[in-house]
Amino acid sequence: MKLTMILLLLILSLMAVVGAFLTTSVSSFYINTFYQQMDDVFGEGNPDFYPSLCREAAQENGPELIQDMLAANAGLLGIDYRTRNYYVLDGNGMFLSSSDEKLSGQPEITANILAAENGRVGDVSDISADYMDFAVPVCDPEDPSAVLNIVYILDNRSTVSELNSQLFLIIMQALLVGLLFSLLLSFLLSKAMVGPIEKLTAGAERMSDGDFGSPLPVESTDEIGVLTGTFNEMARVLQETLAAVENERNKLDTLFLHMTDGVTAFDHDGKLIHCNPAARNMLRRPMDQLTTYDQLFGELRPFGEMLSLQRPDYAEAEMRVEDRTLELYLAPFSDREQGGVLVVLHDVTEQHHNEERRKEFVANVSHELRTPLTNVRSYAETLLDANGDIPPETSASFLGIIINETDRMTNIVQDLLTLSRLDAGNAELTLTRFRFGDAIESVCRANDISARQHGHRLTCRLEPDLPLITADRSRLEQVMMNVIGNAIKYTPDGGHIDVTAGAADGQVWMEVSDDGIGIPEKDRDRVFDRFYRVDKARSRESGGTGLGLSIAREIVDRHNGRLYLTDHDGPGTTVRLELPVVPLKA
Template identity: 60%
Template sequence: MFRSLHMKLVLILLLLITSLMTVIGSFLISSVVQFYLDEFYQQMGDAFGEGNASFVADLRSAAVQEDGAERIQVILEANAGLLGINSGSRNYYILNGVTGEFITGSDEEGGKDLAVTPNILTAINGQVGDDSDITASYMDVAVPISPDGNSQNSYIIYILDNRQTVEKLNSELVMIIIEALIFGLVISVLLSFLLAKTMITPIERLTEGTERVAAGDFSHRIEVESGDEIGVLTNTFNHMANVLKETLEEVENERNKLGTLFLHMTDGVVAFSRDGSVIHYNPAAEMMLHRKLEGEKYEKIFGEAARFENLLALEQPAFVEAEQSVAGRSLELFLAPFSKDEAQGGVLVVIHDVTEQRKAEELRREFVANVSHELRTPLTNIRSYAETLAASPDLPPETAESFLEVILRESDRMTHIVQDLLTLSRFDYGRMELKFSWFPFGEAIDNVCRSMQMEAKRHGHKLEKSFVGTLPRVWGDRERLEQVMLNVLSNAVKYTPDGGEIRLTAGTEGESVWMEVTDNGIGIPEEDKDRIFERFYRVDKARSRESGGTGLGLSIAREIVMQHKGTIELVNRPGPGTTVRVTLPIGGKADGSL
């Protein structure tokens, strides 16, 4: 109930009014009592003091008479107004000056039960007893009347006020204070409602605005109705909501960017909490690691790469680089802590697939080794024969001529290797310029067959050619495409045992033309079929060198066909031999592009 600010304001005002009226009432009552007390003793002082010596002298004169008590009583009755004597609250009593016993007075009944007070005792000792006590329920004065030191004729005039008037007045004051308190409480309640409306209504609006902001509604603006501190607070809140909206929009935009990048990036990313549990990952990470990552632990995934505790102890921007093999793929790992905060910290792992790079490095090393080997053999032969010719000038002419033929043949072989390497280099760097034009596809095949007819007869091969339907004109570089056809056909002639059969067929299929060269040789082993288009790769290296092959012909053929948006591939067919198929698109654009 009292958690409400309104009720707290009401309670505070009620406590304030009650406390104020209590203090005022206590002060008034105390002041009234003190006033009457001071007034009483002032009046008694004036009556029995030096300023009224005749009155005291009369009392002493009366005291020496035999009926002194009666005479004193007459004098007191005559001066009742001076002493403020009334039959209600204030009375006088005449006591024996030695024993303090009651003799006579204005209140006979009260005198019989009169108690001996400290002031009476003081008067018995011959002193005026006028000590006051604000806490007592009465006011009294005891004045000794002793003429000429004769204690036998001494009396005590005792004035006693029972404070009845003060009590009545205090009762009236209490009632007035209670009435004022009630009136004040009513006013305080009304004021509290007015104050609550002035203060609490803007606060309630601020609370409503805060709830809307917490729910994501930043468009709501609180109306400012005053220029006081609450109005300033309301303006500040509206400004804060606007700034918060802009900030959250920027954060959301950046988060969307990062989310998109995180989702579609090719590198894998996995984030772990401080206890080693997976908290974030992208699809690339699951694909690279070949496993589901949700709910996994660091030790199970990357435990062999680096200890998790050591990673958490790293100081940014330090990181650990490691490598891991998964399902035959080489993965490069970059592991680093992303925060030192106990609650938010953890480890981030970036995964980069370097399989192709490793393969490329291996191919580069193999390529360099192959080039070195291919060039070293003819260079060695050239040097050997040249040194022999230089060291033996008396060689027979026939031998010298044979040596020179070997030197020229090996030089041609080196030139052919270098030209093939330059051709592949131009393809790699996009510098090979093809001369596109329309040409008859069948005519180009005829030219290639005529070129290889004599070589086929020399090996005793039976070379057959057949077309399926009419071959159209195609758009391409005729010279380069004939180079491809010649390479495929010459391989069939070279690597088919003597007396074999080689069949060349061609036809159309939709918007493409195709050419197949089939032989009945020993074929290509299964483990070599995927690599025959690699550079310097040869199935039978010894036999290839004997026939003058470099292992680059099919690589060049593949590059030429790919530049024409076509394909060159091995065709799996039952029986011995090998079938190579070249497929090319027929049409092209006027600018020579496909």
């Protein structure tokens, strides 16, 4: 529509300019022709005519003679007696005679008549006037300054008006035909030009909706065709780019969603714009778009201070959320005003616990080794300072104590080496196929004498036909020996130790129950920790290192089993061992 209107306006403007130019040109041509014709008659082109007028004017009947001469030369003057006539005036411009029979009075005094009254030829043209006139003073041959008569030629320009009207009609007809052709041509041109552009527009709209798989047909080799080809190439590159960006975004979203560290992002106003599930879990609170930085971390680091940091600078902080310790890394994620602050949260609770356990472990090892070393040194120094004054029985007793303390240190070191190999994964398991019940009966027989020494009654009740298992038999018997041995040691003399075993749901199990001192509720979660003892004094008296249950659990874990305390009715403790029947995977 715009192109059609532009072409129509162009045609209208062109025809208006052409019409005005033609009308003005015709009028100018007619005026110029009129004055050229007058000059040819009265001027140098006809040297005898004007002097003859002057001679005739000097005669007694001069006006009649002048009129006769003008009538005789009417053809040269273009007198048609309809639109153009001549007039004979006296020296003062008063009417005497005329070729216009309809005129009976004085003609209108014009500037040219006034010029002729003053002895000058009046040939000034006025294109805006509705007439053309020419006035020539007829002077006395004897006195050229004396104006006897004035010859006045007047054309009412009816011919020019009729010609202009006809010309206007022709122009309007041509304009109408031109407009019709312009409409047709503009429609065809607009279809040829706008059609491909409309297709490009439709393609761009499809692209805005995410459809990049419909290339536009290239129907020409001109600029529109080149543009269409370029558009198709742009759509292809944009589709590939968006696919790559989408792929990267999916990777980041997956990483962001499933990463163990918490991540929160805040905009330039401190409002929450992103938060992954790990952060919600660590902060132990619901979060939405109304959550702000100041609500979460304002007490640790001011938000303005974080925004003022220059990348790659960052800040660190630590906060407690209930029983968790969180380590925070805060940094701006953009240097522009529309940036914000990114906060990464790392749960260091376990690291802190491990650090505490490490310190406790070192302290326990130091304490466990220092006690026997102190005893060894004390008894050795006593033997050294006695210089043979100690009775042989006493010396032998001292040496026995030294040997026992040395064995105790050896056991501690051996247990520590075992734990170290288990932690490092260097303790290889020697897997064999054997009956679970045979291993339990073997361990019960080995502990029977120790139980009798304490007056205990050790019973072993096994379900019939316990299945074969694949495991390291010596390691599992070490576990069983530790559990049954603890029951014997920590049960007062005359107690009962019951060993039961069975199989269910693809597992074998063994329970060791006693009616001994038991384990307080507050200590149940820590009995498998290294060097942990419920009754430290009694444990040392019994020769324990505090590592037996830790080693036992490590061995069971290596077998994909479980070793734990179960509920127990009455005084005492029940320890349960569970192992899978299926072979361990390599």
